[in-house]
Every structure is written in C-alpha cells, then in structure tokens.
Amino acid sequence: MSAQTWFERHAQTLVGSLGRLVQTPLATAMTMAVIAVALVLPLLLTVLLMNLRAATDHWNQAIDISVYMKKTAPPGRSQTVAQALRARADVSAVQFIGADQALAQFRSVSGFGTALDALNDNPLPDTLVVTPTLAASTPAAMQALQKDIAAMADVQTVQVDTQWVTRLQSMMDVLRRVLWLLGALLGLGVMLVIGNTIRLDILNRRAEIEVMKLVGASDGFARRPFLYSGVWYGLGGGLLALILCAVGIGLLTRPVERLAGLYGSQFHLEGVGFTRGAAVLAFAVVLGWVGSWLAATRHIRGIAPT
Amino acid sequence: MIRFEQVHKRYANGREALSGVSFTIGEGEMTFLTGHSGAGKSSILKLIALIERPTRGQVFVGNANTAAIKPRGIPEFRRQLGVVFQDHKLLHDRPIGENVALPLIIAGVPRREIDKRVRAALDQVGLLSKEKSLPLELSTGEQQRVGIARAVVARPRLLIADEPTGNLDPDLALEIMQLFKRFNDVGVTVVIATHDVHLLDRFGVRRIVLGEGRVTLPAGADPGALS
Numbered sequence: 001m002s003a004q005t006w007f008e009r010h011a012q013t014l015v016g017s018l019g020r021l022v023q024t025p026l027a028t029a030m031t032m033a034v035i036a037v038a039l040v041l042p043l044l045l046t047v048l049l050m051n052l053r054a055a056t057d058h059w060n061q062a063i064d065i066s067v068y069m070k071k072t073a074p075p076g077r078s079q080t081v082a083q084a085l086r087a088r089a090d091v092s093a094v095q096f097i098g099a100d101q102a103l104a105q106f107r108s109v110s111g112f113g114t115a116l117d118a119l120n121d122n123p124l125p126d127t128l129v130v131t132p133t134l135a136a137s138t139p140a141a142m143q144a145l146q147k148d149i150a151a152m153a154d155v156q157t158v159q160v161d162t163q164w165v166t167r168l169q170s171m172m173d174v175l176r177r178v179l180w181l182l183g184a185l186l187g188l189g190v191m192l193v194i195g196n197t198i199r200l201d202i203l204n205r206r207a208e209i210e211v212m213k214l215v216g217a218s219d220g221f222a223r224r225p226f227l228y229s230g231v232w233y234g235l236g237g238g239l240l241a242l243i244l245c246a247v248g249i250g251l252l253t254r255p256v257e258r259l260a261g262l263y264g265s266q267f268h269l270e271g272v273g274f275t276r277g278a279a280v281l282a283f284a285v286v287l288g289w290v291g292s293w294l295a296a297t298r299h300i301r302g303i304a305p306t
Numbered sequence: 307m308i309r310f311e312q313v314h315k316r317y318a319n320g321r322e323a324l325s326g327v328s329f330t331i332g333e334g335e336m337t338f339l340t341g342h343s344g345a346g347k348s349s350i351l352k353l354i355a356l357i358e359r360p361t362r363g364q365v366f367v368g369n370a371n372t373a374a375i376k377p378r379g380i381p382e383f384r385r386q387l388g389v390v391f392q393d394h395k396l397l398h399d400r401p402i403g404e405n406v407a408l409p410l411i412i413a414g415v416p417r418r419e420i421d422k423r424v425r426a427a428l429d430q431v432g433l434l435s436k437e438k439s440l441p442l443e444l445s446t447g448e449q450q451r452v453g454i455a456r457a458v459v460a461r462p463r464l465l466i467a468d469e470p471t472g473n474l475d476p477d478l479a480l481e482i483m484q485l486f487k488r489f490n491d492v493g494v495t496v497v498i499a500t501h502d503v504h505l506l507d508r509f510g511v512r513r514i515v516l517g518e519g520r521v522t523l524p525a526g527a528d529p530g531a532l533s
Contacts (some may be wrong), residue, residue, distance in 0.1 A: 005416045018435045139532065214355070215409045216385035305357050 008222075017228035028236070035284065038190050038234040040244045042183040043259065043280060047249060049175055051270055056168055063137065065146060066159040071156035078126035081152055085128065090136035090145055095129040102127055125156060128262025139166040184303045187287055193248050194233050195290035198226050202299045219300050226296040227289060234288020238281040244274055307333045307353060307464060307495045313363035315349050315500040315519075322360070323349040325519040331497060333463075336490040338506055339499040341516035347499035350516075351468050354379050355389055356496070359442060368464065385413055388457030388494075390467035394449045398439040402428070402452050409460040427459040428452075431485060447478040451485070459488060466496045470506065479505055 021028045067085075069078045080094065085094045096103075101122040107113050132145055142160055150158045202209065209222050253269045260267035272280070309333040315324040324346045331337050339347045339414070352358040353365050356372060365372045368386070375383050397404050402423050410420045428434045431451035434445075441449055450470060457465055467486065471479035481504055483498075490496045504511060515523035 002416065005414055008417055009411070009414070017480065208397055208399075209398060212408065212412070213381070214384065214389060214391075215412060216381050216383075216387075217412045218381040221381075221412055224440075 008141035013224050014228050016226045018232055020225070021229060021232055022080060030072055031193065031233055032192050032236040034241055035190050035233060035288075036244055037241035038186045038193070039280065039284060040238060042179060042186055043241055043245050044180065044248055045175075045179050047245065047270070047272060049172065049179060052172060052175075052272060055265075055267055056165075056172070059202065062130070063160065065130040065142070065149065065164065066134065067130060067155060068157045068159070069126040069128070070156045071125050073126070077130065077154050080154065082128050083101045084152070085130055085149070088148075089132055090133055090141060090222075092133040093131040095131075097117065097127040097129065099124050099126050111251075123209075139169060139245070187244075187283070188233075190284070190287045191291035191294070194230050194288050195295035197233065198230055198292040198295040199299055201305075202226060202230065202296060206303055209300060209303050213303065214305045219297070220299050222297040222303075223293075226300075227292050228289075230288040230292025230296075231285055231287070233284070233292075234284040235281065237288070238284030241284070242272060242277050307331055307335070307368060307516050308497065309364075310350070310353075311364045311366075313353065314361045315346075315353065315358065316361045316433060323359075323519055324353075325520055326492040326518075327519070329521055334490070334493050336440055336487065336496040336497055336509075336511045337498070338452065338509070338511060338513040339497060339516065340501060340503075340506060340513050343523070344503060345516040346499075346519045347516060348468055351389075351466050351497070352395070354464075355387060355426075362500055363484040368421055381412075385409065385460060386461040386462055386464070388460070389463070390450075390453050390470045391456045391488055392451040392472045394441070396440050396449060396452060396456075401438050401440055402433065405441065405452060406456045406459050409456060413460060420429075427510040430458070430488075432454045447482070450474065450478075450482060454485060456480070456492075462494070463495070464495045467496070469500055470498060471500060471502055474506065480508065483509060485500055515530040 028222045067081070076096070081155070082094045085091050099122050103116065103122050104126065107116055130145075130149070132142060136142065136145060142165075146158050146160050149155060212222050249269060249271050256268065256269045308329075310327050310329050313327045314322070314373055316322045321406060328348065329348065337352055341347055349358065353360055353372075354367055356375060359373075367383075372383075397408070399501065406424045406427055410416050410423060415423070425434060425437070428437055431453055431454055433448060433455065436448065436452075437443060444452065450473075454467075454470070457467075465486070470486070471482050474482065479502060486496050486498060487509070513523070
C-alpha cells in the first residue's frame with residue numbers, strides 16, 4: 001500500500017467517524033459533557049494552584065533577615081560583616097542600622113523618650129537587615145543563609161520568620177499531590193467513559209464488523225474508526241472543559257481582584273494559558289485514544305463471523 | 307484448488323455436521339454442493355472460508371493446508387476468496403458502490419483504481435446505474451447481485467456461494483446462476499451450495515451430494531445419477 005493510499009484511508013476514516021458522531025448529536029454531546037466535567041475539576045484546581053504560587057512567590061520577596069550584632073563587637077566590626085554579606089551571591093541588599101540610629105528611631109516611635117534617657121548606655125545593638133535574592137527566597141535557601149550568618153563572628157542572633165512560608169509551601173505541596181491524585185482518578189474515569197461508549201458502539205455495529213471480517217478485514221482495520229471516535233470524544237470533551245474553565249475564571253476574576261484590592265494588592269487572576277490549554281487537549285485526546293483502544297481491541301477480537 | 311481429507315466437524319452443541327468427508331475440486335472447476343438442509347453444505351463452505359475449523363481431518367485451499375493458517379493470517383487468506391451469502395450481508399447504511407468497494411478498501415487499493423474496479427464489477431452484474439442507491443432500495447435479486455459484485459471485485463481465484471438463490475424466484479435464480487457461470491468461464495473456481503434441484507438440472511456441472519454429513523454421491527460420479 002502506498003503512503004498516499006495509507007494517508008487517504010486514515011483521513012477518510014477520521015472524517016467518517018466524525019460524521020457518524022454528528023449523526024447522533026445528543027448522545028455525542030452527552031458523552032463529551034461527561035468528559036468535560038471530569039476534566040474541568042482538576043483543571044480549575046491547577047489554575048488555583050498556579051495563581052496561589054504566583055501570589056506567594058511575590059510574598060517571599062518581602063521576607064528580610066534581621067541580624068543583631070553582639071554588644072561586645074569591636075567598633076567597625078558590623079560594617080565588615082555587612083560587606084561580607086553584600087559579597088554573597090544569595091544576598092541582594094544589606095541595610096546597616098547602627099546602634100545610635102536604632103536608638104533614635106526607637107525613641108521617636110516608642111514614646112519612651114524619658115525612660116531611655118535614664119539609661120546609662122545604649123541597650124540596642126547594631127542591626128543588619130539582609131534581603132535575600134529572589135532565587136534564594138525559598139525556605140531551604142533562607143535557612144541555609146541564616147545558618148551561615150549565625151556562624152559569623154560577633155553575630156548575636158539571626159531572626160527570620162520562615163515558618164509561615166514553610167507551612168504555606170507544604171500546604172501547596174499537599175494540594176499539588178491531591179491534584180495529581182484527582183487528575184489521575186478523573187483521567188481514569190474519562191478513559192472508562194470513552195471505553196464504555198465505544199463498547200456500546202461496537203455492540204450496535206456488530207453485524208457490520210462481522211461483514212467486514214468476512215471480506216478480509218483485520219482486527220486493526222475494523223478497530224480504526226472506533227479509535228478515531230475515541231480521539232474525537234477526547235478532543236470535544238477537552239475543548240468543552242477549556243471553555244467551562246474560561247467561563248469559571250471569567251466569573252471569578254472581578255471578585256478576586258476586588259478582594260486583592262482591599263488588601264492593597266495588584267494581584268491578577270491568571271487563566272489557563274495557551275501552552276497549558278494545548279496540553280489539556282493533548283491529554284484528553286490521548287485518554288480518548290487509549291480508552292477506545294482498550295475497549296475496541298477487546299471487543300472486536302470477540303466478534304467472529306458465523 | 308480445494309481438497310478435503312477425512313474431514314469431521316462437530317459443533318460445540320454436540321451436533322456432528324460432517325463425518326469423514328473427502329473430495330477434491332480442481333482449479334477452474336464449477337461445482338454444486340447439494341443435499342438436504344442440515345446435510346453439511348454450509349459447514350463445508352465455512353471450513354473453506356476459515357469461519358470454522360475442522361474437528362478432525364484436513365482442508366486444503368489453493369494448495370495450502372488451512373491448519374497452518376493462524377488467526378492473524380485469516381484476514382489475508384479471506385482477501386483471496388470471494389464469498390456470496392444467502393442473506394447478502396450488505397452494509398445497509400452505505401450505498402451500493404461503497405459496499406462493493408469494501409474488499410478493495412480493506413486491501414489498500416488506491417482510490418482511483420477502486421472507483422474503476424467497482425464500476426466494472428457493478429457493470430458485470432448489470433447494476434451500474436444503482437451505484438449510489440442504498441441496499442434496501444433494491445430488490446432481493448438485485449441485492450444478491452450486489453453481493454456477487456462485492457465477491458468478485460477483488461478478482462479472486464476462488465468464489466464460494468451459500469444458497470445464493472435461496473430467496474429468489476426461478477427466473478431470477480437462473481439469472482444468478484448464469485452470472486456465476488460467466489465468472490467460471492473466465493477461469494474462476496466456483497463452489498455453490500444449493501438445494502435447488504430444478505436449477506441443478508439445467509446446468510451440466512459437477513455436483514457433490516451430501517447426506518447426513520457424508521458424501522453420498524462420490525465426487526466425479528455421473529451427475530445425472532440422482533435424477
């Protein structure tokens with residue numbers, strides 16, 4: 001068989017199977033809707049997670065590390081430490097607040113002016129406010145940085161509140177795991193739905209398959225239109241899922257942005273995007289193909305002419 | 307072309323359809339398989355088309371022992387065979403032309419070639435004008451001719467038919483038989499199972515008579531002996 005004939009045959013079957021689906025619009029739409037609903041749930045969760053990650057990446061930047069020097073440190077020591085920290089690749093900025101400056105600040109904001117005057121000497125140490133780079137803003141990198149600084153000479157305490165970030169990140173990890181599980185389960189569901197639809201289709205066309213086998217069709221030949229039906233189901237269901245998702249995000253965008261605005265944030269809700277959308281379609285098509293392949297292979301083998 | 311050697315066929319329900327059948331049909335021969343219903347005619351055709359396998363004995367088709375053909379090889383084997391069924395077995399949701407084209411599509415013949423050969427086959431059975439009609443728009447006799455066109459479109463060396471005139475009145479039956487004769491005249495080996503005695507008498511071809519799963523009139527014996 002020539003390549004052109006092969007291509008013609010496949011193109012014909014592809015269009016033919018679509019034509020057959022269009023002939024029963026209601027049944028086809030129902031099957032596609034079931035697939036779409038199964039796909040839209042993990043898809044919406046993915047979008048939620050994606051947006052959550054974008055938002056928290058932004059928050060990570062706001063985390064600084066406060067370094068308090070020992071009171072016993074020799075003069076100028078704090079500046080040296082600041083220089084050393086500025087030289088590090090994972091540090092983007094270091095702000096030096098001298099003990100006197102700190103006291104002045106404290107005096108002006110605390111209202112303890114007279115009480116502070118009663119003290120003989122300045123109780124505050126020199127302070128360095130270290131801002132890590134964006135890349136080093138992960139909880140693990142922050143902890144490593146904190147350890148390094150604490151090990152430096154004349155450093156009294158290093159304070160960083162990464163706990164809530166760690167918790168948030170762990171929560172997101174759990175959510176991601178849940179998403180994979182849900183995606184796998186619902187993907188399996190989609191496959192079963194398509195497989196079952198194809199199975200019924202094969203039973204309805206049993207006589208036709210028998211005739212084809214009688215005139216020399218291989219199982220592969222008899223199976224081909226059903227594989228293409230499965231692909232169409234997957235593609236249709238995937239498209240419908242993307243549309244549902246876009247509608248859902250459209251409905252949420254305004255309230256979410258208003259909510260973010262109340263917290264003084266410019267947060268913008270991201271949609272599925274082109275790449276992700278294409279991946280969802282490809283995934284749906286693969287599920288359709290595999291589902292129909294499993295059903296068609298099994299049931300067509302069982303049909304023998306009598 | 308076809309050789310049966312001590313073939314037994316027992317079905318799953320315990321019925322013994324063939325009990326030790328042996329005969330040989332030569333290349334280019336036209337043969338009638340006759341006998342009462344249940345005598346084993348259909349079983350023989352099913353064994354030739356590999357729809358069934360013998361319980362014992364051996365079936366040779368085109369010099370090949372069919373026992374050596376694995377399930378995977380059956381489609382390929384059937385493509386070298388033309389089969390006509392009593393109930394036509396047409397696909398009712400597609401036009402005559404596509405029904406006839408089916409064996410060629412399966413064999414992977416290029417589209418242009420298919421169109422040409424489908425028309426040639428329909429022309430041979432006198433249905434060229436019905437190419438676009440659906441099977442149910444045709445009379446039974448016409449449907450049977452479509453079945454024959456589909457059986458010969460891939461130019462098989464062997465044509466088998468199971469009661470091809472079973473549902474037809476005598477005139478139509480005669481017409482169908484003459485059609486088979488024409489294919490035989492150009493060298494196709496034809497095996498027809500029929501119990502239509504009137505028809506048999508009009509054709510001076512060899513017959514193999516079956517009764518209770520055995521050959522009662524030995525192959526090659528005088529066909530006139532029955533009447």
